[in-house]
Amino acid sequence: MALQEQPILRVLELLAREAPAAAYEELLAPAGAPEARPAERERLAEALRLAAAVRGHIDRRQEREAALSALVDTAHDLTLPYDLDALLRVIARRARLLLNLDMAYISFHDEESGDSYVRTADGHASSLTMGFRVPIGSGLGSSVRSGSAPFWSPDYLEDPRVAHHSLIDDVVRAEGLRAILAVPLRSRDSALGVLYAADRTVRHFTPDEISLMASLADLASVAIEKTRELGRARAEIAALERSASRTRSDLLSVRRANEVHARMTDLLLAGGDLSGLLALATGVLGGTAAVLEPDGRVLASTGPLPEELPGTEETARAVLETHAARRPVEFSPGAWLAPVAAGGEYLGCVLVHPAEPLSDSGLRLLRLTAGTTGVLMLMQRNTAVAESQVREEFFDDLLTVPGRPPAQLRDRARRLGLDLEAPYAVAVIRPEGGSLGRAVVWASSYALRAGGLSNVRGGCLTLLLPSRNPGETARRVSDELTPLLGHPVTVGAAGPTAGPADIAPTHAEALRCLGALTSLGSSGSSAAASELGFLGLLLGDNHSVDRYVEDTIGPVLDYDTQRYTTLVHTLESYFESGSSPTHAAEALHVHPNTVSRRLERITALLGEDWQEPARALEVQLALRLHRTRRTLRAEAPPAGLRDPDGAGASAAGGAGGALTDPFGAGGFGAGSGPGSAGPHADRLRAP
Structure with a gap:
């Protein structure tokens, strides 16, 4: 019995110390058991067969443990922070090394087109693989997506079970691939893509290999989803940070705008002007700014405006469009217009050409500037109305009250900012249709801007304006007032004056010029008395020889x-x-x-x-x-x-x-009789 059990114990001993296969073969050799009988040798052979089976189980278990250990290492690697592309490269490399294959690659589904595209690859030999789009319903991927289970082929090109496509087959040939294993990448109930592992030799994948690859795919799916979630979280955090930064910037801008608005209010209370108001705004926005009147003309500015801005007509149209929009609008690249209004009355607009593109806070400051500008313009208008009454009374005195002491006239003129010793032109304006209401408001504003005086006499506007060229003054007045009223105006002008005492006669001459234009059938035109020559003398209501x-x-x-x-x-x-x-x-x-x-x-x-x-x-x-x-x-x-x-x-x-009257009119009117000798009377000796 001891002799019979001795070989079996030897087999167990070899199993215990994990001896190599050659040690087992020595037990069957004649030298190993010379005295053994055939029955004993059969039992020994059976023991060796069982030992080989045990050794095979041990080897498979060890291989499985090694694979699981590699899978655990892979899972550990997948927990590290990666961006999506780096994570996919790690997954492809691990898949290739895990089964000792030649190549691994990952494809993602394209929800818009319905096909798939290769996102990353490891061990590839050609550049066709990266970014390659897998046609719909072909290749191993279609079988994996339809069955949501792994699919493999020991020899892809020769496998009739596969839905072949020429594009896919060309890539497989270019890579030299034979055996291909495809497992799905799933995230909850949705499919992310497919993980492929391929060998360049014919290979039959074992269930353990397939199961191992499926486990890797599950881990990869979790990691991919985690990375995507992390990417979305990072994007949201970045968006929140940007939003917080914008909020902080907006708060600073609002605080700065409020401070500027407070300084603007102080400027109004201190009696500041439009230029100072614009200077405060451009101190924050940079660049240049201007206040435009409804017709597009510049009322005040902080400096020369850019040359690339449109002309006056385009500016006037843009001003009207801004008023209709009731909000700041971009006038031209880099330039903004903000309407200035008081209730339903349109006063003009603020033009800003900032140094940098205008942000939301800049637009807010622009609106505040426009609102403050409206308040200042209303204050100036009220002041101008009060001042215009004084100026109109003074103009009335110059025209209707002769013999005033020159010193008194000069003193009153100085208080109004006038120098009556300088040359002035007198323009008499008759609107040809419509009421005088808008024309009177315009005349008062125009005279104030030009440094002159205005009045309304006999249904006509009268202006006293600094000028040495009365004809040019008449045309300039007509060109500005006609579009505003929407109908023609007739303007007769005279001058220039030579002192306060010359204003009333110059006004009378301007009236005669207006009458001459009417007699000539030229209503709606403009001219100076000097331009009419003797026609003005003949056709005027009164003659000044x-x-x-x-x-x-x-x-x-x-x-x-x-x-x-x-x-x-x-x-x-x-x-x-x-x-x-x-x-x-x-x-x-x-x-x-x-x-x-x-x-x-x-x-x-x-x-x-x-x-x-x-x-x-x-x-x-x-x-x-x-x-x-x-x-x-x-x-x-x-x-x-x-x-x-x-x-x-x-x-x-x-x-x-x-x-006495070469014209048959009974005399030459005022200034021609013996009691009113002209400026050159008695100058010449008889010829």
């Missing part, structure tokens, strides 16, 4: 008076001789060179164009009026015999009565 003569040949009269020359007589002889210097020299009994020199002096005094037909007609008429006026004054009766009411002027005409 003195002013006409002064404006036409005044420099020649002054030259003769100061130097005791006879340029006026030379002019008369020149025209009477048909504009011939030679014939004029014969009539004057002087040398022709003398006439030429006198004509050169006249050209220097009157300008190069005095011999042009239109201008020559003016000069001849002025000469005739001057001669007639001089004749009438020479025939006037002594002062003691004159009619106190001025009737003696016509009664004393005597034989010269035919010269």
Whole structure:
């Protein structure tokens, strides 16, 4: 019995010390058991067979333990923080090493297109794999998605169970793959994608390998979902941080805007102006800013506006659109307009061209600036209304109350910021349709801006404006007022004035110019009395011969008076001789060179164009009026015999009565009678 049990004990001993297979084979060798009988040898062989089975179970258990250990290590690796792409690379590498395969790759489902695409790969040999899109319903992935279970093939290209597709087969050939195992990546009830493991030799996957790969896929799915959740959480945290940062920035901006608004309020209370208000806004926003009137003109600004801004017409349209929107709008790239309104009345807008793009806080500050601007403009309007009443009263006095002491007038003018010794033009405006309401408001504002005075007399607007060119002033007034009223205006102007005492006569001349425009059928046009020439003298309601003569040949009269020359007589002889210097020299009994020199002096005094037909007609008429006026004054009766009411002027005409009114109107009106000698009366000696 002991002899029989001895080989079996030897087998158990070999199992206990995990001896190699060669040690078991020695027990069956003749040298190992020479005395054993056949029955004993059979029992020994059976023991060795059982020992081999035990050894196989032990080997498989060890392999399973090693695989589980590797799976645990993989699970540990998957718990580390990765971004999604890095995590997928770790999963693919672990899958390839876990089963000792040549390649592993992961595909994700595309919910929009319905197909799949390869997101990552490990061990690939061609670049076709990365980003490769797997056609719908083909390859191992379609079987995995439809059955939600692993699917494998020992030789993919030769397997008839697989739904082949030429694109997939080309990639498999390019990679040299044969055996492929595919397991689903699932997250709760949804499928994320497929994990593939492939070998470049024909291989039959065991159930343990398939189970191991499925376990890895489950761990990978959890890690993928965790990484996605972590990514979403990080994105939300980043969004919250950005929101918190914006909130802090907005709070700082609101605080800064409130501080600026408080300074703006202090500025209003201190009597500040629009420029100071804009300076406070641009101190925060940077860049430049301006306040625009409803017609798009700049009322105040902090500096020159960018040249790339649109023109005046486009600006005026944008101002109206801003008012209709009742909110700030982007006028042009980088420039914003904010409406300035008081109730339903539109006052203008604020134009801002900031140094940086305008943020929400910048828009808030822009709205506050526009609102404060509206308050300031209303305050200025109320002040202007009160001041305009004083200015209108002063203008009335200048026009209707003669003989005021000049010192008193200059003192009142100085308090209103006027210098009446400077040249002014008087413009009389008659709107051709509609009421005067809007025109009166405009005139008051325009006169205040221009540094002049305004008034309403006889249904017409009267403006006293600083100007040396009354014609240009009349056209500028017409161009601005006509679009505002929506119908034409007729403007007659005169000037420039030469002191406070000259304002009333200049106003009378502007009225005559307005009457002349009406007589000519030119209502809706604008002109100055000097531009109408003798037509204004003929067609006006009243005639001012003195002013006409002064404006036409005044420099020649002054030259003769100061130097005791006879340029006026030379002019008369020149025209009477048909504009011939030679014939004029014969009539004057002087040398022709003398006439030429006198004509050169006249050209220097009157300008190069005095011999042009239109201008020559003016000069001849002025000469005739001057001669007639001089004749009438020479025939006037002594002062003691004159009619106190001025009737003696016509009664004393005597034989010269035919010269008293060359126009057949019974006289030349104010300024032509003997009691109102012109500025050049008695200057010349008789020719």
